[in-house]
Amino acid sequence: MERGRSTGPQHRTVTALAQALSLGEDDHQQFIDLAREGRLRDHWARPTGLCELPRSVDDFTGRAAELAWTDDFVNAAESPGAAGVALITGAAGLGKTTLAVRAAHVLRPNFPDGVFFVDLFGMSSRPLSAQDALTQLLRALGTAERHLPHDPLDRASLYRSLLRERRVLVVLDNAGSEEQIRPILPGGGPSRALATSRRLLAGLEGVHRLSLGPLPSAEAAELLTGILAKRGSLDDGAAIGELAQFCGGLPLALRIVGNRLVSRPSWPAAAFVDRLADEERRLDQLRAGDLKIATAFGMSYEQLAVLAQRVFRRLALVPGRDFDAALAAVLGGVSVEDAWDALDELVDLGLLQDSRSGRYRFHDLVRLFARDQLHAEEPAADRDTIAATMTSWLLRMATTAGRWFEPAYGSPDRPDTDLSSPEEADHWLRANVDNWLGALRTAAGGGRHSAVLDCAESMYWFSDRWMHAPHWHEVFTLGAEAAAALGDPARQARQLNSLAWVHLLPRDDPETTLRYTAQAMDLATRSGATAQIASAHHAAGGALRRLGRLDEATEAETQAAEMFKAIGDIDTYGQCLGALGTCLRDAGRYTEALERYLDLLTLLNDDRSGMTPSVAAFTRPIALARVGECLGSLGHRTEAITKLTEAISLMEQAQVPVPQARSLETLAALLADEGRTGESRDAYARAAEVYEALGDADASSRCRDLPNAAP
């Protein structure tokens, strides 16, 4: 299954091996981590930072009473029944987020355990789910992905207990509903949440609510004066006052108007006031509240070059939350260089926000304005064409990126810009997941089955590198539906096997896995797709073992092993042998388990077996340790000690401390049974050290106490 290109083991192989060899949770993850280290560094998480608080605007103005209010909220004695939650509500453009971010920076000294920020995208068509928010926060709080509980309630309770133990402030920006925010609110203790929402979220109890009003006229004028200071020329106070009044105390409108004036230094503010009044009349079909803003946007939009206008309005079509210059170029039908220029201009005018790593996003209101412009200026047929172009491009990029990790494709002949290495492909897929997933949905809805299936298939190996991403179920479901629509049972079986994997590993739901493998088996059998039949057996074997149905699991893995061997897929054949050994061992059938592990070891030691060398090297110490354990269970202690000692030495070299510690502990027990007390003590001491280095205090003290407990 693996071809020459890769220098380290493919991740899916490694995960499958870890699974087959029945590593414990920690061993499992460490194994995977190490495998990954061998291939790629620093591309595991989506590159969005861990709930980092954005920096505060430099020219934050006014809001003294509001900041005092947040200070009171944090410092006032906790009244019984209060939830430790402050909610800032108000209309769009009032500066809720800016205020919350400012307050969080000011309050930071009160929260020695950290200040975290999550944008809940409550007003978007796809708000962040409470579960995803919880996952992000737990990870930011230092919970490793492998320690995240599967059950949503357990996850919420872990989160609350962490918040009770620590003193942190969580800023929950742009909440859309009570359901979305409730699971991520603290429940007692010294931590606090500061949330913003356009809605009052009346269903939340015990929450301190502050309704944010418009900026008072003096503060509005002050903000505008500050921005206009960059113009170098002095505008008269009356004109600034009029402009400020025109903006209705909305900081967003004030900033956009201010930036617009800065970009045209020769225009006096007074002339601008007249222009705004005209523009407002033109846009009078809009509601009063949004009118000020739309008018302010309109003045900036009008000033843009034709090309930048086109890029701007078409960006309203982007399905995800943010985008890069490449996507902007596709939408605008321009070069990436031109797209950059346009984006720079849009950022300067405050129509777009840029972020770290070259990504851009709209304020919700600006996106609505862009969409209105798009509808006003481009006929429906053209809009459809542009949207279709974007969808095709996103799918092509995703498919190309995904295929970097597919052994059958590997390095493309003519790499796309931005996708010229597996690292870049990996980064692109993670950073753009909202966008390509949106394109996949659109294409599925539009019946573009072939493109959808190609894309879903291209994600088979990549999905294993990003195991805990929440959307794999959807991706492979869309793939399976597309294959069904195309009447291709073999490819449908492959998608169903991928779904089986999603439910077996990341979701730990073996029952559902079995439903998918049954379906996959049926389709694969009908279409004679041997590899898919074998995969279904192998996945079913894993699920059955997880369920403790060991005879059935053994049967399934035996069939899988034979089939993979027959079709020459030696890596997977090796996995099946390991899995067989583990099934038999779990069933207490040590003699048979030993045979399977020895078969595996023979395969690993045969450099002409056809197994990928890196996979073999990786698997060898674990297989040896299993052989040693089985020998020990069978009473062949001397041999067991030899094998374990060899395994431990290999683990030491490979720096896999978790299985190493466990093997040391097993070895120590065997040595004690042999009466080799001194060696046993040494082994226990080494195990204790390794456990301690791993931060496992319980296991460490167990290993320190055990030799003394012995008579």
Next chain:
Amino acid sequence: MTTIKNIVLVHGGFVDGSGWQGVYDELTRDGFHVSIVQNPTLSLEDDAAVTRRVLDGLDGPAVLVGHSYGGVVISEAGTHPNVASLAYIAAFAPDKGESVNTLIADPPPGAPVPPILPPVEGFLFLDRDKFAASFAADLPGQVAAFMADAQVPWGVNALGGAVTEPAWRHKPSWYLVATEDRMIPPPAQRAMAERAGAFVVEAVGSHAVYVSQPATVADLIRQAAA
């Protein structure tokens, strides 16, 4: 889904119902039927009667909203069967037997003292020079000056009127605390809101928050109507 379509707004002392214009605009745009009670503020009995007459004329349930002394009126008249819920906007929410007089009798130390002039023939006025700072600090100067010069005399009997059966004991209530209020101290507002078991929202605003922040007031009323 909103089932309540009627909103009845009751003003407080020193002002008349025209201050509700901004709130009226917000709510009528959403399709609410909004009535403004022009209560004379001479006695609680009269004001409650005037309010009940408006309520009698409605075709269905209403949110009854009071600002300042209007809170006393809605507490008294709010037991009317057409009232579904109550909204207090920087308002008094007296308990049984309490009046404005009893509620302001014992101000917390350090609380700003409203510049109410001594009664003349049973009528009270605010010192017009201090009106803007005490009542309407967040309104443009010209607007505050107009309000100061357009004051409605407040009858001492209105201040002395005690509530017989406070409606907030029977109906859900909502409360907007004005954090910069120099007429009714915010801590007193919070305490009355808590006592009424009200859903509380705070806003950085003066006592005239119903004029300066109509969108915030309308938001709370919409919620009370939901």
